[in-house]
Amino acid sequence: MEAVNALIFVMGVYVLTLVVALFVGVVIVVIRRATAERAKPKVPSVEEGAKKEGAIA
Amino acid sequence: MIDQLARVFEGVSTFGQMDATTVAIRIALIALGLLLIYLSAKEILDPLILMPMGLAMALVNGAILTMDGRLTNLFVDPMLAKPDDVLNGMQIFFLQPVYNLTFSNSLIACLVFMGIGVITDLDFLIARPFTSMLIAVAAELGSILTFPLAVAFGFTYKEAAAIAIVGGADGPMVLFTSLELAKHLFVPISVVAYVYLSITYAIYPYMIKLFVPKHMQGIVMDLRSIPKVSSRQKLAFAVLAGTVLSLLFPVAAPLFASFFIGVIVKEADIPRYRKFLDEVVLTGSSFFLGFVLGALLSVSVVTDPRIVLIMILGMVALLVSGIGGLIAGVVTYWLSGGKTNPLIGIAGVSCMPTTAKVAQKCAFAVNKRAVILPFAMGPNVAGVITTAIIAGIYVGLLR
Numbered sequence: 001m002e003a004v005n006a007l008i009f010v011m012g013v014y015v016l017t018l019v020v021a022l023f024v025g026v027v028i029v030v031i032r033r034a035t036a037e038r039a040k041p042k043v044p045s046v047e048e049g050a051k052k053e054g055a056i057a
Numbered sequence: 058m059i060d061q062l063a064r065v066f067e068g069v070s071t072f073g074q075m076d077a078t079t080v081a082i083r084i085a086l087i088a089l090g091l092l093l094i095y096l097s098a099k100e101i102l103d104p105l106i107l108m109p110m111g112l113a114m115a116l117v118n119g120a121i122l123t124m125d126g127r128l129t130n131l132f133v134d135p136m137l138a139k140p141d142d143v144l145n146g147m148q149i150f151f152l153q154p155v156y157n158l159t160f161s162n163s164l165i166a167c168l169v170f171m172g173i174g175v176i177t178d179l180d181f182l183i184a185r186p187f188t189s190m191l192i193a194v195a196a197e198l199g200s201i202l203t204f205p206l207a208v209a210f211g212f213t214y215k216e217a218a219a220i221a222i223v224g225g226a227d228g229p230m231v232l233f234t235s236l237e238l239a240k241h242l243f244v245p246i247s248v249v250a251y252v253y254l255s256i257t258y259a260i261y262p263y264m265i266k267l268f269v270p271k272h273m274q275g276i277v278m279d280l281r282s283i284p285k286v287s288s289r290q291k292l293a294f295a296v297l298a299g300t301v302l303s304l305l306f307p308v309a310a311p312l313f314a315s316f317f318i319g320v321i322v323k324e325a326d327i328p329r330y331r332k333f334l335d336e337v338v339l340t341g342s343s344f345f346l347g348f349v350l351g352a353l354l355s356v357s358v359v360t361d362p363r364i365v366l367i368m369i370l371g372m373v374a375l376l377v378s379g380i381g382g383l384i385a386g387v388v389t390y391w392l393s394g395g396k397t398n399p400l401i402g403i404a405g406v407s408c409m410p411t412t413a414k415v416a417q418k419c420a421f422a423v424n425k426r427a428v429i430l431p432f433a434m435g436p437n438v439a440g441v442i443t444t445a446i447i448a449g450i451y452v453g454l455l456r
Contacts, residue, residue, distance in 0.1 A: 003209035006217065010204040013450050017197065020305060020446045021190040021439070024298060028186035031293045 067122045074128065083118050083356040090115030090351065093252070103255035106347035110251065113351025121357065132352040135244065152352050155345055163236055165346050166229035167315035172339020173409060173441070174319015175331055181435030183286045183294055188389060193439035196405030198381025199224025199374035200447050207370050215239050218451040220367055223250045224374030225444030226257060226408035233312055237452045244353045245364045249371040251350060254408050261379055261403055261415045268383045269399050273390060275424025276398040278432050288324045295320040298442070306449030308456070313445060378406045382436070404433035407440025
């Protein structure tokens with residue numbers, strides 16, 4: 001009986017572990033998305049464009 | 058004359074003051090120590106921890122003497138508890154300062170974790186977080202199923218949790234959990250764990266051959282399928298995951314802090330700190346971990362007859378975790394339409410980086426073009442995190 005109670009207890013521990021592990025996965029996805037948006041190529045400013053044109057010329 | 062000789066050669070004469078069983082255990086421990094040295098020298102077992110452990114085990118059981126009317130040694134006395142006794146002990150036992158200042162408070166486990174953090178590669182974990190985490194959760198099966206088994210054998214919940222965590226195959230976590238939950242079983246559990254962790258390299262390949270069909274073992278995975286992960290993303294993960302996990306499990310926060318500080322030092326690319334944590338902290342703490350654990354395994358300390366049960370349960374925990382990881386690997390193989398090598402499942406058992414290397418070695422034995430190590434590192438790192446989560450839950454619920 002004691003072992004059965006222990007099994008029920010430990011199944012709860014396992015489910016909780018799964019939930020927290022998935023939460024860590026969600027954290028990673030959020031970080032990836034957040035940093036991916038920052039990494040989008042910027043539209044060059046007028047000055048930068050002028051400098052580049054100057055450099056080519 | 059004989060009395061004088063007995064006083065000079067006290068290590069030998071103390072055999073006469075012991076009963077037959079204790080003499081047998083003492084000789085067995087010396088022999089086990091010598092065997093560990095031999096197997097480490099042959100590189101059958103991991104020499105980094107087991108060489109100093111074997112040496113200390115053989116020496117401490119040889120160097121038994123009488124002090125204040127009781128049999129002891131001059132290495133370390135883990136039974137000292139009162140502050141005065143500890144202070145006196147530090148003047149007598151040469152490893153007592155290391156034990157009291159780094160083992161009793163889990164500092165040694167934290168130092169090892171800092172070193173592990175600095176050699177951790179987070180790329181695949183961040184690229185495929187859910188695959189990695191789910192494989193790692195499956196590879197914790199031993200840490201879960203061994204618990205009711207240990208209770209059935211008469212261990213308390215606290216003791217059962219300390220034994221079951223061996224299935225996580227994470228040495229520092231075993232130290233931490235046993236120190237928190239079952240300090241009286243800390244020595245046998247930790248020694249069993251470290252000896253077993255070093256033989257996973259020998260046992261798991263046979264398990265792989267038994268459970269995974271040969272045609273699956275050599276599957277080539279496309280390295281280009283791993284998206285590029287920037288250092289900034291890895292840094293952000295280390296900071297956020299460390300904060301969130303510490304918030305959820307304050308009892309395991311020192312371990313999370315140690316692991317993620319290692320990761321941050323690596324990703325922030327601070328060469329001097331990186332070199333310090335890897336070459337000084339990890340190497341030094343591994344050496345003292347092995348040496349002090351071996352010195353703790355003295356015949357005067359190992360008196361719990363349940364050590365045989367702990368050895369059996371520890372092995373069951375590691376085997377069941379391996380099976381859980383392989384099952385998850387095979388499921389991932391089917392879900393990915395045969396593109397994933399199922400051997401990455403064994404890497405979910407978080408003995409880092411040994412199990413990832415085992416996966417690579419077995420894949421390479423079948424197909425020389427199969428490079429799966431970068432993929433195996435994902436579940437491997439996730440395994441460290443899931444073991445910490447389970448340890449945090451066990452300690453939080455049971456202490």
